Amino acid sequence: MNPDFGTIDRQAREFIAAGRFAEAEALVRPYLASGSGPLPLWKLLVAAIRPQGQIAETRVIQEMLVATVPGDLTERFHLSETLLLLGEFERGWREYHHRYSMAHTHAIGRRVQRPRWDGRPIPGRTLLIHDEQGFGDTFQFMRMVPWAKARSGARVVLEVNEETLSLAQRTAGFDHIVARGNLPPAFDMHCEMMSLPMVMGLKPADLPGQIPYLSADPQRLDKWQRRLAGLPRPLVALVWAGRPTHVNDANRSMTLDQLAPLGHAGVTFLSIQKGPAADEAVSPPAGMSLVSLSDEIEDFEDTAAILSIADLLISVDSSPVHLAGGLGRPAWVMLPMVPDWRWMLDRSDTPWYPSVRLFRQRQRADWSDIVAAMALELTRFKGR
Numbered sequence: 001m002n003p004d005f006g007t008i009d010r011q012a013r014e015f016i017a018a019g020r021f022a023e024a025e026a027l028v029r030p031y032l033a034s035g036s037g038p039l040p041l042w043k044l045l046v047a048a049i050r051p052q053g054q055i056a057e058t059r060v061i062q063e064m065l066v067a068t069v070p071g072d073l074t075e076r077f078h079l080s081e082t083l084l085l086l087g088e089f090e091r092g093w094r095e096y097h098h099r100y101s102m103a104h105t106h107a108i109g110r111r112v113q114r115p116r117w118d119g120r121p122i123p124g125r126t127l128l129i130h131d132e133q134g135f136g137d138t139f140q141f142m143r144m145v146p147w148a149k150a151r152s153g154a155r156v157v158l159e160v161n162e163e164t165l166s167l168a169q170r171t172a173g174f175d176h177i178v179a180r181g182n183l184p185p186a187f188d189m190h191c192e193m194m195s196l197p198m199v200m201g202l203k204p205a206d207l208p209g210q211i212p213y214l215s216a217d218p219q220r221l222d223k224w225q226r227r228l229a230g231l232p233r234p235l236v237a238l239v240w241a242g243r244p245t246h247v248n249d250a251n252r253s254m255t256l257d258q259l260a261p262l263g264h265a266g267v268t269f270l271s272i273q274k275g276p277a278a279d280e281a282v283s284p285p286a287g288m289s290l291v292s293l294s295d296e297i298e299d300f301e302d303t304a305a306i307l308s309i310a311d312l313l314i315s316v317d318s319s320p321v322h323l324a325g326g327l328g329r330p331a332w333v334m335l336p337m338v339p340d341w342r343w344m345l346d347r348s349d350t351p352w353y354p355s356v357r358l359f360r361q362r363q364r365a366d367w368s369d370i371v372a373a374m375a376l377e378l379t380r381f382k383g384r
Helices: 005-017 021-032 039-052 055-068 073-085 089-100 135-141 144-152 162-169 193-200 218-228 256-265 276-282 300-309 319-327 368-382
Strands: 126-130 155-160 176-179 189-192 235-239 268-271 289-292 312-316 331-335 356-360
Touching: 005 021, 005 039, 021 039, 039 055, 039 073, 055 073, 073 089, 089 193, 126 144, 126 193, 135 162, 135 193, 135 319, 144 155, 144 193, 155 162, 162 176, 162 300, 189 193, 218 300, 235 300, 235 319, 256 276, 256 368, 276 289, 300 319, 312 319, 312 368, 319 331, 319 356, 331 368, 356 368
Parallel strands: 126 155, 126 189, 155 176, 235 268, 235 312, 268 289, 312 331, 331 356
Antiparallel strands: none
């Protein structure tokens, strides 16, 4: 009797959507035991085993899928994230270029009627570098704008989103800056900010570059120094949830109550949490000294100033981490068992930011080990 692959596909997708990855794996794997089978089942197996941390096998299957159907750009993008997670930058960046070629992302890709810069010198010409995706991505890759200017020899026009414009204005490497949505000056070539690693051949050894490359506004610093004066130190900024609309938010976010063990370390926490989760700061865990600044933070300039004054940031994987790293400020990051590609695997540090320390889940969806380890380290941190 031939298996009903339609039913298997539906059941496996239901398991995966519910986070029941081991059950999805157990359902699909027997039909692939011979080493062959329908490609959709192989894709389902990847979707089931990658969240469980089976990265080596994930990579093997993804390589097979890409070799079998090179025109499947979605699979090439998925492979890119696995390669970058493994620290294989050269091919990883090349495949990452397909991020706007998928059916669900094609509409948001930037259409530019000029050729993409390929990394060669173009003296006398104008290069538009434009940001993309999230705020954290902009903070992370802004460091490469001066490198691109030096490599290209071009006049550089930098285009960033309005929310990061004022911070970007204090960085280096551009001749003109414009907020996204406004017409930039005429340019000859362009490059997405997150394509700079591909065209410039970025390697882990090239990182981190000059740190800090971001800075806080002096007037905001003065404002927040007055606001925070008198609070017992150390001051620890706190973010426990990311943007709810992020595709991976359920995997990376937690509740404030889950951080209760940190409250016994005897430090003053500063909530810089934004979004719906900020309301949790109204009722912090027992014993936690928490000052909520969320409603007072108007923009990233306020966040940058607070991070420049605070002794430490503790955060889930969110944009303040990249802001702290770019500022050269200390940050501890709580990562899910299978993190975003930029944090790679099996290390407590990151080549992107020397001041950032990584704490990783041992079991999927279980933050308890991380919080316990942080509570112990925080007690030591206070004693310095």
